[in-house]
Structures are given as structure tokens and as C-alpha cells.
Amino acid sequence: MRVRIKDIARLAEVSPGTVDRVIHNRGEVSEITRSKVKRILQELDYQPDILASTLAHKRSILFSVIMPVSANGSDFWQAPNLGIEKAVKELAHFGISVQGYYFDMFNKESFISCCNELLNDKPDAVLMAPLFPEESVSFILRCQSMNIPVTIFNSRIDEMAGVNFIGQDSQQSGLLAAKLITWGMASSGDILILNMAGRNYNHKHILERERGFRSYFVTNSLSSLNLHTIELTQATEEAFKKHLDKAFSHLRVKGVFVTNSRVHRVGCYFNEMGVRNVRLIGYDLLPENIRFLKEGVIDFLISQKPEEQGYLGIRSLFAKCILKTDVPDNQFIPIDIITRENIDFYEYR
């Protein structure tokens, strides 16, 4: 039979109310009874019944999520919401609700005002995509001073005590991309690395992917393949085409690695120019990318599983706030390899 507060109370010769005060460190208990109750709690390994607890509370818990607003077209930032909704549905019985705060990822001010708004609403915990490193750190410090736990996802910032991270190992994903793009590649030639982030906002992420990608060629002595990084950040459509035209006319391009989700733009280029037999690999299951994957233009996509990141993010806050269980400092998301043959089984449920 499970140990109840009532049992502890009887053994400690106090009332249930007092036991409750001890359990939750509410004070107003003499040191002597406190230690006595504490001892018995430990001896019997008392575990609270969180169903009864949440039922009695009848308070509702607010989790706040702060991340970029999903831009038109590239709706990568819409995906986490699917996972968040799933988690909320599962946990709705515990009186959990979620409030989202969406900032413009190219506008630091909008991030800061989101942060302020969020703190005004006094959430019980925060899940955040820390796109602006410095501002994120100072925001986290503010949260911590208000005793609000924080979990970050998608991109990392420097280690901070008490902050949990959920996301992918970017460098390893680049290394995996290199394995896939070179696997069984017979002849020598050139491989392009295309960086075309919307802007520099998340550079660390992207750089790590490229670093991982390049390291594979060094480790495996693939010197017959030449790597060329092309920076297309903020490139116009015209500049984009010009760069690729130049590369394809001067080099024997065997493969193209796009370091983010814009790989569909290269897919378009391939189709327009009739490029064939050039391997193409990039990130994220955007609808445009999936289309090219199914057509056979894109060979592999690496998924960051943004939905799962959102899901695990909320579960992480739940564990911290309600269950009071330990949460791992870092939860690394698997690096899923998606092809036209298995894509159908990766729709988020």
C-alpha cells in the first residue's frame, strides 16, 4: 500500500497539515517537528500523489514559449507548435496551459519586448529558442531571479547552470551529410557547400554543420573530392543563379550540400537547368523540400525534428514544475535520415 500524508502524520504524531508544510517548505514549523517529519518522510520514501495534489490545488499552470514567428513560406518555426500542442493535450488534465510569444528573428528589439511581455504574465516555466545569444542570457538570468525554470531548444548558448537544452548536434549532422553525399561516389570531382541562411542570425549552428561536413573529408582522406564553400547569405535570386552558373560551368560538381533548409532553391535550379546526377542534400522537412525529395531531385534530407523538440520542451517543463524529477542537461535529438523511400513515415503525429 502506498504511503500517504496521513500515515506520515500518524507516525510523527502531528496533523496532516503540518506534514504538508514540511513537504513544501512552507515554514511555520518548529525545527524539532520539521526534522522529525523529514526523517519519517525519508524512511518511508514518501512519494506524493500528484493526481490528488493537482486536484486539490485547482490552480492552473502557465508555460510560456518564446520563439521566432514562422515566416512566410519557410515554416520551420511552425513545426515546434505541433509538438507543443501534442504535449499540452497529453498534460491538459494537469491544468497546464501554454502561451506563445513570437518575435521577428531579424529584429532584436522585438525579441526583447517579447521577453518583457512574457515576464509580465508571470509564467511558471519558460521554453525558448535562444536566437540572440547575449539577450537570451540576460533574459534567462532574469527568469532565474524570479525562480522561473528555463529550457532552451534548437540552438545552444554557452552552458548555463540550471538551463536544459534540447536539440541536435549540428557538427555530427554535418558529418553525417558528408557520409551520405560521398557514399559510393566513384570518381573525383567537386562538392559545393552552400550557406544561405536568411541572415547571420544563427551562424553558429550553420558553421558547426559545415565544420562537421568538412571534417569527414579530412578524417577519411577523401582528397580526390574538392570542397567549395559558397556564401549566398542574403543573395538575391539573380546573384544566387549567377553563383551556381559559375560553379557548374567551371567545376565538375558531384554533389551539393546545403547547410540549412533552403535546399529547395537548389532543387528549383536543378530542374530549371536540367542538372542530373548531382547529389543534393540539405535540412528539414519543409513541404517544398519534401516535393523535391519525392521527385528524386533531393537525395537526402536531415530532419531536426522541430516537432519533437517542442514536445520534449514542454515535457521537460512539466517534469521540472509538476513532477519535480530530474531533467537531463542536454537532450540530443536523433539525426534522422530521410529519403523518398521512408518520408511517408515521418509525418508528425
Add this chain to the structure above:
Amino acid sequence: MRVRIKDIARLAEVSPGTVDRVIHNRGEVSEITRSKVKRILQELDYQPDILASTLAHKRSILFSVIMPVSANGSDFWQAPNLGIEKAVKELAHFGISVQGYYFDMFNKESFISCCNELLNDKPDAVLMAPLFPEESVSFILRCQSMNIPVTIFNSRIDEMAGVNFIGQDSQQSGLLAAKLITWGMASSGDILILNMAGRNYNHKHILERERGFRSYFVTNSLSSLNLHTIELTQATEEAFKKHLDKAFSHLRVKGVFVTNSRVHRVGCYFNEMGVRNVRLIGYDLLPENIRFLKEGVIDFLISQKPEEQGYLGIRSLFAKCILKTDVPDNQFIPIDIITRENIDFYEYR
């Protein structure tokens, strides 16, 4: 504010007890009040508070799991238990406990006696790996006559109303294996398909993988690659070696596809005989397989995610018994592609 039984009772001018009787079809209610209460329940879209409900019940729910005992060495059948335990931990607050019944997968009698034992314990729901198709069907029928919901996992049996399935699309996984083994394969040659199931018990599964694998070569007109199926079911170590020796001396073997988790045996053979540059692909993240994957002897492993199957299995029973929500007839597990570059992120958590 959430609608409570009390609210319904007041509106229907009856007592909470009567509302409860209507909600759970307990009978002992006059048709006239029943329909009145029913109407109001629907109008207000009453949703029970399952926390309060389980707290008041104070009964415990028993889920039974029936699957093969994990054989020595090949512990594929140990993996589902990890997921099951994870689910039970998450749901422990709802008073759920799990009892496992393990049969010898080569012994039909042991399966049948497991079934009988299980039913004696009168579980609230059953999760089962239906290795013996006919006996499984008759067992399911017995469960259904006792109003015990059933979810099956890993392998399918013919469609049965009310039975939910969780598992992988075997044919598609074979097709994926073909894509990976041929991707960028330059020259012509031979490809071996090795069937070495312990016995014929799960033949359908295996056959579908082979069928999917072969279909890829037809669809993509890969006629320069010749496929050879080698049956090694129940082969001794000696026969195994003899078959492979023969194949490797007569054919220009470019790749080997093992249709189940025994791919590590081929890995051993490769190491012993110094076989190099032959692609090797198989199933499941057994420790022996992972070792060869990390060494670069096995190129790809396809994971059936047995842990996730177990996890989803229990969640499926939970949804049916406690939440009373709809559960999809078929839940297809993603077909994960595992390489030495991403294996580290696929340990089950």
C-alpha cells in the same frame, strides 16, 4: 470554467450520482431522466476530469503484455520492455501496472498456455506480439468476448475489427534497404539476399522485406545487378560458411542484404575472410550489430524501434482504457536509417 458533474446535475435537476450512472451506462436510471441527462451532457460537451476519476476509483488497472521471451544473445525481444517501462513510469500515477507473459517463440504450446494464464489474471487490456497467427486470432476473439481491448505490435495478422496495430511497413523497409545498398553503386555485379531467421516463425515479415527489396530493382531497372537469395534458415555454422564461400568465389558480390537482425554473423564472416568493399545492410540495433556498424563493416542498419513499439503499445492501451479516446487502427513506426555517424543518438531514453 470547466463543466462538472455537479453542474450537469443541477441543470438536469437530479443528483450527481444519477449523472454518474448515465455517464457510465450503469443502468438503474429511468429512460426519461437518462435521455435528459444525456442531452445536457452533450450540450455542455462535458469532459470528465480523469484525475478526479482515477483518484476516486482507487482501483488499479492491469495491462498484460504477451510476447516472446528474449532469447540468449539476440535480445531483440528485450527491447520492447524498455519502452513499456518508460510508459508505465509516465502513467504510474494513474494506477497502472503491467504484467508480462513470455512464451517460447518456437513452441506453440507455450504460447497457448501463456494466453490461458493471462486471461486467468483478468487484465483490463492486452498488448501482444502475435507470432502464431492462428492461435493469436482465436486468443483475440476470447479477449473480445471478455471485453478486453487488444493492441498488437511488431508483426501483423489479418485485419480484425477493434484490434490496433503498431509496427513497421516491412515491404517499404526492404525497398529502402535496396535504395541504400545500390545508391551510387557504379559497376555491375551481384547482390546477395540472406534469409536466416531462426526458424520460419515470422516468415511473412521477412518475405515482405525481400519483396520490397526486389521491387526496387525492378522499378528502377537495375538490371546490371543480379539478385541471389540464399536461404540459411536453421543453417549450422558450417553450412553458413559454405554457402557464403561459394557465393563469394563464384560471384562478384557487391552487396549483402540480411533480412533480419542476424547481420552480425555476416560481419564476422567479412572480418574473418578479409572481405572489403562489399556493402552490408541489415536490421536492428543489437549490440553485436552496433559493434560492426561502428567498425565500418556494416554500412547501414534499419531500426524497427522495438522500444518505441512497446511504448506506443502501452500508451495505446491507456488511451483506450482510461482516456477513452480514439486510437488509430495502424500506427506505423518510422523506418530509421542508422549509420556509424548517427548511431550515438539512437539509444532509447
Add this chain to the structure above:
DNA sequence: CTGAAAGCGCTTACAG
């Protein structure tokens, strides 16, 4: 600093 009592929303005997 401590205890008795009422309540969270649902369920379960029991009485009529």
C-alpha cells in the same frame, strides 16, 4: 507554531 475542517471532481455503497 499547530490542528480541525472544508474542498478539489468523481465514485461508491447504502438507504429508501
Add this chain to the structure above:
DNA sequence: CTGAAAGCGCTTACAG
């Protein structure tokens, strides 16, 4: 066939 009361384990005013 129906209702009033007690209880699940925990929390929260309130009284002392």
C-alpha cells in the same frame, strides 16, 4: 429508480 453521504490524497484558509 433516486439521493445523501462518505471517501480517494492532498491543499488551503481559518481558528487558536
